[in-house]
Amino acid sequence: MPEYGYFLSCEEHGPAELVEQARMAEQAGFQALWISDHFHPWNDAQGQSPFVWSVIGALSEAVSLPIETAVTCPTVRTHPAVVAQAAATCAVMTEGRFRLGLGTGEALNEHILGDPWPPAHIRLEMLEEAVQIMRRLFSGEEVSHRGTHYTVENARLYTVPDDPVPIDISGFGPKATSLAARVADGFITMMPEEPMVEQFRKGGGGAKPVSGGTKVCYGTDRDKAVRTVRRLWADELLPGEIGQVLPSPRHFEQLEPLVTEEMVREGRVCGDDVDEHVAALSAFADAGFDRVYVNQIGPEQRAFFDFYRTKVLPQLTG
Known part of the structure; x- marks a missing residue:
C-alpha cells in the first residue's frame, strides 16, 4: 500500500499559508509532504513564489512529516x-526526514540571470554532473571539481546530516527515467504510467521508491471547481515541451485560451465525488507507485482536508 502525502504549492500560496496547510495535512492523516521549488508562478493568477528553503525551515518546526522538494x-x-548546502541543512533541521527531489527545470525559473537555456539532452548532462557534486559534498569531505559544466574549489559542507540526503530524480520521458534508474535514490513522475515505473525498476532502480502526484479541486460546486482549475492551472493541460521552454508567466497566460473547460473536466478531478478522488489516487497505486501526493487547487483548503480526512483517505488506507 502506498503512502499518501500532500503537495504544497509555492506558486499558489504564501509561506504562512503553506505552513498552515502542512499542519492541516498532518492532522488529516497525510503521511508526507512535497513542496514545489519555483522562482516564478506559472501565471499571475497563482500569484506567489516564496523561497522554498525558508519555507522548509518553518515546516521543520511546524510538523513532523517527511518533506521533499518536488522538484528543485x-x-x-x-x-x-549551493543546493547541496541548502538540502543538507534541511536534512539536519528535519532530523533526517528530508529528501531532495531534482529535475532538469523550466526556462520559466532558470533563465532569470540571463544564462542560456540549453536543450534537454544538455540539461540531463548537467543534472547528472550536479548529482555527482552534491553526493560528494553530502559526505562532508572537501570537494574540488572541474567538469564539463561546473567548477567547485575547496568546498566543504560543515553542517551535514548523519546519513547523506536521498536524491530522487523526476522524469517524464525515457531518457530522464533512465538517468533516474542509474543515479537516483528514487524516481518521481506525475502520471500513473506503469511502463515508466517498469523502466525505472528494470533499468537499475530496483526496489527504490517511486513517487507520483496529481492536482484536484475539491468543492461542492463542480462547475465552479472547473473554472478555478482553468483560471489557476491551465498550464498543466498544455501539450508537449511548452512547460519547459516558455520564459515568463505572461507567455503561459497567452496560451490559456487553448485550454477549455471541457479539457479541465476530462483532465482533472473536480468536485466532491468521493469515488473520483479515490480513483485518481488509486491509479498510482495500481501502477506500482510507493508514494502518492495530492494538491488542492484553489481556496477551499480547510474543506479539502476535512473531505480527505473523513471520506477519501480512509478508503485509500483502510
Whole structure:
C-alpha cells in the first residue's frame, strides 16, 4: 500500500499559508509532504513564489512529516554546491526526514540571470554532473571539481546530516527515467504510467521508491471547481515541451485560451465525488507507485482536508 502525502504549492500560496496547510495535512492523516521549488508562478493568477528553503525551515518546526522538494533544479539558477548546502541543512533541521527531489527545470525559473537555456539532452548532462557534486559534498569531505559544466574549489559542507540526503530524480520521458534508474535514490513522475515505473525498476532502480502526484479541486460546486482549475492551472493541460521552454508567466497566460473547460473536466478531478478522488489516487497505486501526493487547487483548503480526512483517505488506507 502506498503512502499518501500532500503537495504544497509555492506558486499558489504564501509561506504562512503553506505552513498552515502542512499542519492541516498532518492532522488529516497525510503521511508526507512535497513542496514545489519555483522562482516564478506559472501565471499571475497563482500569484506567489516564496523561497522554498525558508519555507522548509518553518515546516521543520511546524510538523513532523517527511518533506521533499518536488522538484528543485540544481543546474542553472542555483549552483549544485549551493543546493547541496541548502538540502543538507534541511536534512539536519528535519532530523533526517528530508529528501531532495531534482529535475532538469523550466526556462520559466532558470533563465532569470540571463544564462542560456540549453536543450534537454544538455540539461540531463548537467543534472547528472550536479548529482555527482552534491553526493560528494553530502559526505562532508572537501570537494574540488572541474567538469564539463561546473567548477567547485575547496568546498566543504560543515553542517551535514548523519546519513547523506536521498536524491530522487523526476522524469517524464525515457531518457530522464533512465538517468533516474542509474543515479537516483528514487524516481518521481506525475502520471500513473506503469511502463515508466517498469523502466525505472528494470533499468537499475530496483526496489527504490517511486513517487507520483496529481492536482484536484475539491468543492461542492463542480462547475465552479472547473473554472478555478482553468483560471489557476491551465498550464498543466498544455501539450508537449511548452512547460519547459516558455520564459515568463505572461507567455503561459497567452496560451490559456487553448485550454477549455471541457479539457479541465476530462483532465482533472473536480468536485466532491468521493469515488473520483479515490480513483485518481488509486491509479498510482495500481501502477506500482510507493508514494502518492495530492494538491488542492484553489481556496477551499480547510474543506479539502476535512473531505480527505473523513471520506477519501480512509478508503485509500483502510
